[in-house]
Amino acid sequence: MSENLRIATLALITEKQPNIGKTSILKYMFFLQHCFSVKLGYNFSIYTYGPYSQDVMADLDLAVYYKAVNRSYVDFNGYGGYQFTKGDNSKTFIGQCGAYPSQIEPHINRLVGLFSAKNAKDMELLATIAYVHIALGQQNQNLSQLPSIVKALKPHFDVAEIAVNYDWLKQESILR
Secondary structure (H helix, E strand, O other), X not given: OOHHHHHHHHHHXXXXXXXXXXXXXXXXHHHHHHHOOOOOOOOOEEEOOEEEOHHHHHHHHHHHHOOOXXXXXXXXXXXXXXXXXXXXXXXXXXXXXXXXXXXXXXXXXXXXXXXXXXXXXXXXXXXXXXXXXXXHHHXXXXXXXXXXXXXXXXXXXXXXXXXXXXXXXXXXXXXX
16 A cells, blocks of 8 residues: 555544544554455554554654644653644645545544544553454464463453453454
């Protein structure tokens, strides 16, 4: 996928969910690619806060540089982070993409509807569950082991919490 389409995707996300945090943007891109089959071309690996792609971060920096997205630093009770909103050039990037924005907009709207009230810790858990689910499925492994595998990766989450969130992702048809 072209850089402009990926930047337009980031602009659409920030348009639909103003003041979204960096962790949530990263997880939205993961869910779009791996659960909604949007061919973004990113490689994700498991990292401290769940699935991570340096290429998403590079595209986010480019989106800020091109003013498709605005970035501002915020203090969350002593913890610093970034929030993103649509930039002055977001419409330009979106407008250059033909039918692509209308094809992915329903998926972004769905993600915003499901995840906009979730914090970074929630998104870390949900995306990690999805990552492990996908990996186990690709290896034809037994999915009943998922909560214990996620617990091993993320020991600060309770197995019961992992299981509840796994069931929720399946119930919402994010995972099949």
